[in-house]
Amino acid sequence: MSGWLGSAVKAQWGWIGDYSGSRFSSDLVAAIVVTILLVPQSLAYALLAGLPPKVGIYASITPLLAYAVLGSSRQLTVGPTAVISLMTAATIYELPEELRVVGAAAIALMVGVMLIGAGLLKAGFLMNFVSRPVVSAYITGAALLIVISQLRHIVGVDGGGRTAFSMIRNLSDQIGQTSLITVGVGSLALLSFYLARNSFAYRLVRLGVSSNMAKLASRMAPIFIIGLFITVSWAIGLDQKGLAIVGAVPSGLPPFRIPMIETSLIQSLTVPAAVIAIVAFVDSTSTAQELAARQRDSINANRELLGLGAANIAAGLSGGYAVNGSMSRSAVNAAAGAETPLSGIIVAALMALTAMFLTPLLKSLPLSVLAALIIIACLSLLDFKAIWRTWVYSRIDGVTAVATFLSVLMLGVQYGVLVGVVLAMALHIRTTVNPHMPLVGRFPGTEHYRDAQRFVVETNDQVKTMRIDESLYYANARTLEDRVATIVSENPELTDLIFMCTAVNRIDASALSSLETINNRLKSANIALHFSDMQSRVRERLFRSSFLDRLTGQIFLSQHEAMEALRPAPDWSFLDDHIDMH
Known part of the structure; x- marks a missing residue:
């Protein structure tokens, strides 16, 4: 196995032989653009996971380096994502508050060990057991659940809950405690991010800006919007008027240590960690395959297990939490011209510089702005048309997709994918048990x-x-x-x-x-x-x-x-x- 692991590393770094200055410039530009997206997203997704903002930054440094060594995709960027963050939040929800940070790191370490073990056993074929309707419905359900979970930050109430119905019930019970200033800032942030995503580039083109520059400006717009809200919040002192803010974010590189928790807690976290590992692998591999197809390239599922496992082990040892390949940032990375894994390494270096020198600037960032950023990012993941097309084409696949979607909302994000996979396999067996024999x-x-x-x-x-x-x-x-x-x-x-x-x-x-x-x-x-x-x-x-x-x-x-x-x-x-x- 060690020889195969060595060949995986050699295959991943085969691009060095024909590396050039033009490639470096492409990777550098792509890395800068991705970092601009990753800084606010790392904070937002840590908030979604119920963790301090610094944990999101920690999860955006060493995992990128680890994946670059073993992963098979040249354009996939790993780090905090909305779905895994929500699953982490659901898992550590039952832990005492003082154990949630170390518990999240322990989950990441467990996920990494599971994925590495599966990679060494060449278990990448397991990806074949997760159907595309299940993945599509799961992502749509998880995205909707994330949107609902963030409404509490937009209206300024405690809210909370693990399922869509419990979240909605808690919101309705606390609607009388709504903070008007939080609603105002959150609504303005939602509108700003929405316009930046959907019409800013178009308006720039109408003004004579080139298409490529307009797209680049549109992708960089969120960081300027966040900077504006930070400036206004700091200048006016909105936190003293009832607006929740991020607060002090400690500077410095992530500490390297093994997360130590009780054996009983490890046992209780094993099953959730296994579910997170499955979802992370399915989500990352789907994204990597899509990027590779655009480049007429291919990926190796077993090496993806190794790369993603190494990334999660790195996250667990450096005070982060579970990570996987980001669909949005990977797409931006590819569109910005990234050609090799060096772009991910540069992103890690830039995030390290952010952790050391720029975190004091984030103190006055309103939480409602981060929630708005998460909501707008998740709206693009909603794909009800795909579920409908599946239903029209195949009732069996349609039932599987609808059941997966509803399971995410009613049971929680950690159970949705299991319900989908089990139901898909059960219906497949049912079909083969009664074959058509005319x-x-x-x-x-x-x-x-x-x-x-x-x-x-x-x-x-x-x-x-x-x-x-x-x-x-x-x-x-x-x-x-x-x-x-x-x-x-x-x-x-x-x-x-x-x-x-x-x-x-x-x-x-x-x-x-x-x-x-x-x-x-x-x-x-x-x-x-x-x-x-x-x-x-x-x-x-x-x-x-x-x-x-x-x-x-x-x-x-x-x-x-x-x-x-x-x-x-x-x-x-x-x-x-x-x-x-x-």
Whole structure:
């Protein structure tokens, strides 16, 4: 495993050989733009996680360095994100207040160890078990839950809660305690961030600014808006008039130490940490795959496990909390021209400088402004259209997506993805347990065979063909037996039954036993069992058994060959009375 780990590091740093000055300038510009976004976001997401602002800054330094060493994406930027922050908040909510910071660091360390272990075991294939409808619905539900959770900072009440309904109930109970100055500042911040995101670039282009400069200015606008609110808050002394502010943020680099908590707390945090690890991996890998596809590149899921695991271990050891790949910052990083992981390393250096020298400037930052920043960022993650499209296309996937979305709101963000994954797998198993097995017939004058209930096709009373639209395994073996029994009972003239196996990719031992039972039952009823369109790999596996020695029929290369061989000869007896006039 150590050799494979070394090859992962070598693969990640292969870009150094052809690095150039132009690449460095691209990485530097991208890093500056990302840092401008990351400074306020790190504070905001720490607030969302229920942690001091400095923890968000700490989580934005060493994790970037660790991911750059082992991760496979050249443009993914890791750090605090909205979804993981909300999951962290839900996890440490039950801890005593004095243990929440060290508890969050311990969770990050546990998440990192789990991901590293999965990476060493090459468990990246687990990504395949999380469907895209589940991911899309989960992100939408989590984004909506985050928006609801931040409304309390906009209106200036304590609020709180773990589910959407508890948050809304607490808000409604405390609505009489609303702070007008907080509402005013929060509403103005919401409007400012919204306009900066949606119309600022367009207006700059209308004024003659180039498109690239307009986009860059639009992305940098939030830092200027935050600077303006900090200046006004400090100049007027809004904190003395009832406006909640960030307060003093300690300067300096993050301390390196192992988070020490009681064994009983570690046990209680294990399951939530595992859920966070799953969500972090799914979310990060999805983002990395999207970025790689745009560059006609690819990522390695196992190396993503290593990189993300190393980032979380670094976060846990440096006083941060759990991190993952940020969809918004990664997209900005790519759009700003980042070409290599060096951009992430530069971001880490700039964040370190911020931690050492710039934190005193953040003291007067209103919490309602940070909440507004989170809300606007999460609004872009809401994708109800994707859930609707999934529902229209596939009811099974639609049910999974809706259940995932509602589970996030009703049970909490940490359970939503589990409900989605379990339900998706359960519905998939249910589908394969009852596979579609129609009788088929031939389109007249062709060699094409289709479902006899859907199309007007030729059929034969003595020879019937049942198409099996699923691999055969232990869960659907009895269903196959029942289906054959029904066909036999409904067709008293049947002499030959053909299994058309176009979609059968596998026949396990339980299904083989059912085929032997079916063969014996048909033999006792003087009906021969045949196979057509069987894949060579499946046929070769059958040859390992003695089933083919006892098979009453044949294996045909194609369905048409089977019908041509088994179709009864025409009955010409009605011509016996024909008189030859010649």
